[in-house]
Amino acid sequence: MIGEPDAPHGQPTASDGLHGSDGAIVAGRDVNNSSTHYVQAQQAFVLPAEAYAPIPDDAAGRGISNIEQSGLFVGRSEELSALDAAFADPGEVVVHAVHGLGGVGKSALAARWATGRSEAVRWWVTADTEAAVDAGIAALARALQPGLTGLPAELQAERALRWLADHRSRWLLVLDNVEDRADIRPLLDRVSGGRVLVTTRLASGWHRHATTIRLGVLDPADAVRLFTRVLTLHGSRNTDGVHMVCAELGHLALAVEQAAAYCAETGTSPNAYLDMLDRWPAEMFDAAAQGGDSTRTIARIWRLTLDRLTDTPLAGDLLRLLAWYAPDRIPRDLLNGVAAPPRLAAAIGQLAAYNMVTDNHDGTLSVHRLVQALARTPDPHDSHRRADDISRARDHAAGLLAAAYPDDSHNPANWPRYQALLPHTDALTTHHTPDHDTVHTAAALTQAAAYRQEQGALSPALHAHQRALTTCERVLGADHPDTLASRSNLAAAYMSVGDLGRAIPL
Ligand SMILES: Nc1ncnc2c1ncn2[C@@H]1O[C@H](COP(=O)(O)OP(=O)(O)OP(=O)(O)O)[C@@H](O)[C@H]1O
Numbered sequence: 269m270i271g272e273p274d275a276p277h278g279q280p281t282a283s284d285g286l287h288g289s290d291g292a293i294v295a296g297r298d299v300n301n302s303s304t305h306y307v308q309a310q311q312a313f314v315l316p317a318e319a320y321a322p323i324p325d326d327a328a329g330r331g332i333s334n335i336e337q338s339g340l341f342v343g344r345s346e347e348l349s350a351l352d353a354a355f356a357d358p359g360e361v362v363v364h365a366v367h368g369l370g371g372v373g374k375s376a377l378a379a380r381w382a383t384g385r386s387e388a389v390r391w392w393v394t395a396d397t398e399a400a401v402d403a404g405i406a407a408l409a410r411a412l413q414p415g416l417t418g419l420p421a422e423l424q425a426e427r428a429l430r431w432l433a434d435h436r437s438r439w440l441l442v443l444d445n446v447e448d449r450a451d452i453r454p455l456l457d458r459v460s461g462g463r464v465l466v467t468t469r470l471a472s473g474w475h476r477h478a479t480t481i482r483l484g485v486l487d488p489a490d491a492v493r494l495f496t497r498v499l500t501l502h503g504s505r506n507t508d509g510v511h512m513v514c515a516e517l518g519h520l521a522l523a524v525e526q527a528a529a530y531c532a533e534t535g536t537s538p539n540a541y542l543d544m545l546d547r548w549p550a551e552m553f554d555a556a557a558q559g560g561d562s563t564r565t566i567a568r569i570w571r572l573t574l575d576r577l578t579d580t581p582l583a584g585d586l587l588r589l590l591a592w593y594a595p596d597r598i599p600r601d602l603l604n605g606v607a608a609p610p611r612l613a614a615a616i617g618q619l620a621a622y623n624m625v626t627d628n629h630d631g632t633l634s635v636h637r638l639v640q641a642l643a644r645t646p647d648p649h650d651s652h653r654r655a656d657d658i659s660r661a662r663d664h665a666a667g668l669l670a671a672a673y674p675d676d677s678h679n680p681a682n683w684p685r686y687q688a689l690l691p692h693t694d695a696l697t698t699h700h701t702p703d704h705d706t707v708h709t710a711a712a713l714t715q716a717a718a719y720r721q722e723q724g725a726l727s728p729a730l731h732a733h734q735r736a737l738t739t740c741e742r743v744l745g746a747d748h749p750d751t752l753a754s755r756s757n758l759a760a761a762y763m764s765v766g767d768l769g770r771a772i773p774l
């Protein structure tokens with residue numbers, strides 16, 4: 269909004285624009301009578317002549333970009349090719365959104381891809397708020413035409429938008445970290461004929477606006493490469509255990525990079541790091557190396573995402589519940605009964621929308637193992653990770669598992685169900701010590717053991733029966749019918765491995 273020239277050096281009022289002696293308008297509707305605004309306005313008073321003309325056609329002559337390439341990029345060749353293919357369409361404005369869990373590497377991928385492009389303008393816009401989008405576009409205007417610097421940002425952005433509209437196919441915008449589609453809507457409504465790559469943690473709601481590409485974790489070998497490169501950046505180091513650390517971190521780029529930087533800086537070996545992760549998970553999830561971005565630790569990303577889900581409290585409950593199972597192929601019907609179906613569907617939908625959970629659309633859900641590990645780790649500073657909520661979720665998870673097992677392990681028709689529940693029973697029982705087992709844990713263990721016996725896996729079955737009996741004795745007492753049944757199961761398991769000496773006393 270640019271007004272007409274007026275009397276030079278006029279005192280600004282709330283309704284006036286400010287006018288330079290050469291007739292330039294230098295401030296718009298935000299001006300009020302405060303002296304601060306007036307001084308600021310005066311400082312921006314005189315604009316060079318080029319500020320009045322549209323941004324010239326050749327403004328991007330030798331190419332303009334604010335995108336920095338990371339020196340340590342690994343892997344992602346398939347994803348880079350997929351992006352090339354996705355943007356090969358010469359049509360109108362082409363918008364693609366790369367979505368995925370926080371820290372998975374969306375921005376790194378976008379930066380890598382964008383630096384290899386040939387558009388005259390390749391511009392990175394932080395897009396987590398509408399104001400940030402406006403600021404990013406205004407910065408583009410200044411890069412195209414430095415003389416616009418004194419103009420209000422709103423007018424700068426307007427100029428840039430006009431240039432983009434007039435120079436189809438000459439530009440590429442990366443809108444990084446979109447949290448709300450509404451924030452980029454006004455921009456997308458104004459431009460045409462260019463290329464827009466969005467990165468976002470939001471999985472859903474894009475179908476009308478963009479084609480989506482879901483970004484998964486790093487290939488294990490690439491994760492190891494990234495860890496090793498960061499670890500050995502300043503000299504050779506002991507790399508034993510790097511594979512294990514990367515696997516423990518679920519090959520999540522942010523976690524891998526931060527763990528490696530931590531090890532490099534503190535002289536911690538990968539194996540020692542693994543041990544620390546096991547013993548002090550809360551601290552390690554929140555640890556960033558000096559000079560690293562401490563606001564970008566896994567724990568903080570997780571907390572911010574859950575903060576956005578506070579209007580769906582069930583989402584947090586579900587996440588804490590799912591945290592006790594194995595990360596992949598969690599039967600969705602385990603959750604039946606946790607809430608009425610519409611509420612349940614909405615909460616799972618919300619978690620999937622924020623990429624905290626993946627709906628595999630085959631009746632199973634997956635949760636990244638690091639998200640699970642966080643959800644199981646109490647932290648007094650995080651309202652989503654209160655110790656009592658976490659233990660309640662653990663007991664609830666055991667109850668759901670116990671209820672989900674079929675009754676008859678001899679019937680082959682039930683075996684697929686046993687097979688599907690087995691990894692989740694194993695995960696649940698390895699994620700906590702036996703003294704936290706409930707009768708439901710014991711029931712799930714007993715069912716899993718019965719199936720294992722049926723399949724000839726006698727030794728793990730025996731251990732499960734032992735643990736189940738210990739729990740029954742502790743919780744129900746020595747003479748409870750369920751304890752007696754558990755004792756007899758254990759005796760049978762001893763017999764099956766030929767250990768009559770132990771079977772008979774039971
Ligand atoms: N392919 C890669 N090679 C090397 N480093 C990577 C790679 N992918 C990600 N990283 C590093 O991992 C960290 C997290 O990646 P990035 O910031 O791209 O994640 P993101 O998915 O954009 O996260 P957020 O949702 O928080 O924005 C960054 O420091 C980045 O440099």
Ligand SMILES: [Mg+2]
Nearest residue numbers: 374375445467
């Ligand atoms: Mg990002």
